[in-house]
Amino acid sequence: DQQVKQNSPSLSVQEGRISILNCDYTNSMFDYFLWYKKYPAEGPTFLISISSIKDKNEDGRFTVFLNKSAKHLSLHIVPSQPGDSAVYFCAASARNYGQNFVFGPGTRLSVLP
Amino acid sequence: DAMVIQNPRYQVTQFGKPVTLSCSQTLNHNVMYWYQQKSSQAPKLLFHYYDKDFNNEADTPDNFQSRRPNTSFCFLDIRSPGLGDAAMYLCATSGLGLLMNTEAFFGQGTRLTVV
Numbered sequence: 001d002q003q004v005k006q007n008s009p010s011l012s013v014q015e016g017r018i019s020i021l022n023c024d025y026t027n028s029m030f031d032y033f034l035w036y037k038k039y040p041a042e043g044p045t046f047l048i049s050i051s052s053i054k055d056k057n058e059d060g061r062f063t064v065f066l067n068k069s070a071k072h073l074s075l076h077i078v079p080s081q082p083g084d085s086a087v088y089f090c091a092a093s094a095r096n097y098g099q100n101f102v103f104g105p106g107t108r109l110s111v112l113p
Numbered sequence: 114d115a116m117v118i119q120n121p122r123y124q125v126t127q128f129g130k131p132v133t134l135s136c137s138q139t140l141n142h143n144v145m146y147w148y149q150q151k152s153s154q155a156p157k158l159l160f161h162y163y164d165k166d167f168n169n170e171a172d173t174p175d176n177f178q179s180r181r182p183n184t185s186f187c188f189l190d191i192r193s194p195g196l197g198d199a200a201m202y203l204c205a206t207s208g209l210g211l212l213m214n215t216e217a218f219f220g221q222g223t224r225l226t227v228v
Contacts, residue, residue, distance in 0.1 A: 004155070032214035043117075043203055043219035044156070051214060089155070093214065101146070101205075101217050103155040 003027045004092050006104035013111050019077040021107050023090030026071065030092040034101070035064060035075045038087045047088075048075070080111045116140050119204050119220035126194050126227055134189040134223045136204030145187040146217065147179060148203040156203055162187060191225075199227045 005024045013019045023033075031052040036044035050057040050064045050073065057064050063076045077084055090104040118137050126132040136145065143164050148156040160169045162181045176198070178190040191198055201224050205217040 002155075009153070034216055036219075041122075041222075041224070043119075043205075043221045046216045046218065049214075049216055091217075095214060100158055100161065101207075102158075103148075105153065105155040 002104075003030075004090055004102050004104040006088075006090055006107050008107050009105070010108040010110070013080045013109065015082055015111055015113050016079045019075075019080045019084065019109055019111065021075040021077075021088050021090075021109065023073045023075075023104055024071055025073075025090075025092050027092070027094070027102075028071070029094040030102075031095060032093045033064070033066060033073050034091045034093070035062075036089040036091060036103075037084075038089060038106070044089055077109075080109075082111050082113050085109055085111045117204060117206055117218050117220035119202075119223050121223060122221060123224045124226070126191075126225065128196065128227055129193045132191050132194055132225070134191075134202050134204075134225070136187045136189070136220055137185050138187075138206045138218075139185070140206055140208065140218060141184060142206035142208040142218070143184070144207040145181060146203075146205040146207070147177075147187070147189050148205065150201045150203055150222075159189070194225070194227045196227050199225055201225075 034049040035047040038044045048062045066073045087106040089106045091101045093101045146161040147159045150156040159173045180188045201222045203222045204220045207217045
């Protein structure tokens with residue numbers, strides 16, 4: 001039973017355009033959401049996060065949007081760069097749900113020059 | 114500077130031969146996690162330590178054990194590796210407090226091959 005879903009296994013975007021990666025969750029106890037980036041043969045690297053009390057958080061080219069009523073979040077990368085090509089994992093946690101981070105299966109982003 | 118260090122990066126072990134993966138951290142974080150990630154799948158939590166308290170996920174096989182002798186080190190022991198245990202094993206840490214959210218920091222992972 002997947003609590004965090006990323007329904008697009010892959011996404012291709014032209015360099016300079018916007019990349020939008022989507023994530024859905026089912027557990028309403030989640031109150032903190034994170035995006036990680038992973039290159040082959042390396043561990044995930046933290047990218048950006050958002051608390052459930054917010055609906056938007058921005059850091060440079062990366063913006064995360066949270067829609068609590070729809071249990072949906074998205075990561076926007078603009079402008080996309082070839083170095084952004086990686087697998088992006090959505091993760092969720094809850095202060096009252098132990099200390100666990102629950103991950104989605106990831107979306108492979110390819111930014112084409 | 115590496116903050117979560119996993120050794121070795123690549124490990125080949127024989128079917129049924131016990132193997133230990135190690136993780137160390139310089140962040141002084143109170144929580145350490147072990148995740149298993151198979152190809153194209155989500156990292157799956159095996160267990161975690163909150164300080165010295167061990168928390169096992171309900172579906173983690175008994176074949177997987179862990180030790181945390183001190184704050185800095187955590188080990189994953191696979192008592193009798195099977196072919197299905199071949200995966201990337203990820204160690205992570207988090208400096209969680211009671212009323213705060215924070216991110217997890219990951220090591221580079223150990224790629225385990227079972228032959």
